[in-house]
Amino acid sequence: MEENQKTLTQLFIPICLETLLYMLAGMVDTLMLSSVGDQAVGAVGTANTYIGIFIIMFSIISSGMVAVMTQNIGAGRPGVAYQARQLGLAFNAVLGILMSFFLFFCSGTILSVVGIADALRAPAETYLKIVGGSCILNALIPIFSSYMRAFGFTKEPLYATVTGNVINLILNAFFLFSLRMGVKGVAIATVISRVINLVMVAAMASVLVKAKQNPERMSNRSVLFQIIKIGFPSACETALYNIAMTLVIRFLNKMDAQGLNVTARSYAMQITNFSYCVGAALAQANAIMTGWRIGARQFEECDRGTRKAAIIGVIVAACMEAVIALCSGWIMRLFTDDPQMIALVGKLLFIDIVLEMGRVMNLVYGNALKTSGDAVFPVVMGAVFMFLCAVGGTWLFGVKLGLLAVGTYIGLASDECVRAVGMYLRWRSGKWKEKRLIEEDMLK
Secondary structure (H helix, E strand, O other), X not given: OHHHHOOHHHHHHHHHHHHHHHHHHHHHHHHHHOOOOHHHHHHHHHHHHHXXXXXXXXXHHXXXXXXXXXXXXXXXXXXXXXXXXXXXXXXXXHHHHHHHHHHHHOHHHHHHHHOOOHHHHHHHHXXXXXXXXXXXXXXXXXXXXXXXXXXXXXXXXXXXXXHHHHHHHHHHHHHHHHOOOHHHHHHHHHHHHHHHHHHHHHHHHHHHOOHHHOOOOOOHHHHHHHHHHHHHHHHHHHHHHHHHHHHHHHHHHOOOOOOHHHHHHHHHHHHHHHHHHHHHHHHHHHHHHHHHHHHOOOHHHHHHHHHHHHHHHHHXXXXXXXXXXXXXXXXXXXXXXXXXXXXXXXXXXXXXHHHHHHHHHHHHHHHHHHHHOOOHXXXXXXXXXXXXXXXXXXHHHHHHOOOHHHHHHHHHHHHHHHHHHHHHHHHHHOHHHHHOHHHOOOOO
16 A cells, blocks of 8 residues: 555655745744734734634544544555544534634634733734634645545645645735735735645545545444544643643743843744754654554554654754754844843753753654554643643743743753653553554444
8 A cells, every 4th residue: 555655754754844834834924914014913923823722623633533544544444544534524624614603703802801902903803803714724624634644645735735835925925015905915815825725635635545435434433432532632732732831921921021031932932943843743754654553553663663753853853953052143143133132042042952852752752652542641741741840840940040031941841851751651661552443443
């Protein structure tokens, strides 16, 4: 089968490029919006924050689908993988429609409840109505993309992303500079580009993947239960992370009246996002191979492959972050001439070497555990140590001991490293071998 011919590198490179392009698209949007004014940038950033919170619900299905599909593909049952896609598509379509109506009609109420500066309210509500009101697109695109990746087609979602990004860039320029539509124009460009992205991934999935014709099927209830069994804990982990980071930022905002520390964290994050994308893509690629191998009962190969991915990830993260930290002065001068800010970000980037090494190990082993069916353990680790180390460390080192943003990064690094050790020990225990999904139900 096609998926068995794929190597880690063949899966990793397209996923990494797609992730980087997605990140760069957001940076380009921000850069182009800055020509309108800082308020436009702030309004869109605020609206996207709340849209992102609701989009977490869509990941319940898409993340669980990967485990179910890859394990069944590895076991030679592509028909069940197709069935999982159909159920995921139906579930997310209904949820997407409901969320689209909610965000469109309740955008003003949402902004009033959470609180927003008066100057940002009107443009933020406009953006939230248009982009949030079309969030069904965010619900459906990952379904088709995950479906193709599960069968080894990782280049095709990349092509769709590239096309969508180019169209978004062109439309942004047209609506902003020719029609002078401001935030509304950017919102419309975003929706049109996502529609094209959806059409492309849906069309390519139907042409390339022929799993529908395979006869294997399970009861719909069993398949949906397996998807939610993996997807719900994964979504909970993401939600807990967002809550923890909100508390961390709240502490950072209280560290100084000028916002020096929270701004330094923002700069450091923007710079290190490139390293994070590499680690996240490596974890996704290994997770796909993990599902195939577990489905085929190739546990030893699965173990060796995951260890190899973790080692590669740690080495790459250490090298990339070391280069970034050593060049931090030059990099920061692209953004600001403030010597205090440059010095502070430089310190954060050196601590980030350890942080990113822990994070990539956490991602590789954590995603492998989820794909194996052992999805609850990463959530428990996150629930404890995100708040104990990341939030608690920010309070202890940053606030109480007066290390400010440096203390925050010590807390964040300790969180990632402690959870990485926990994920590694859980994987080494071999308990994930007992979580194999496809043994839970018999085919009809």
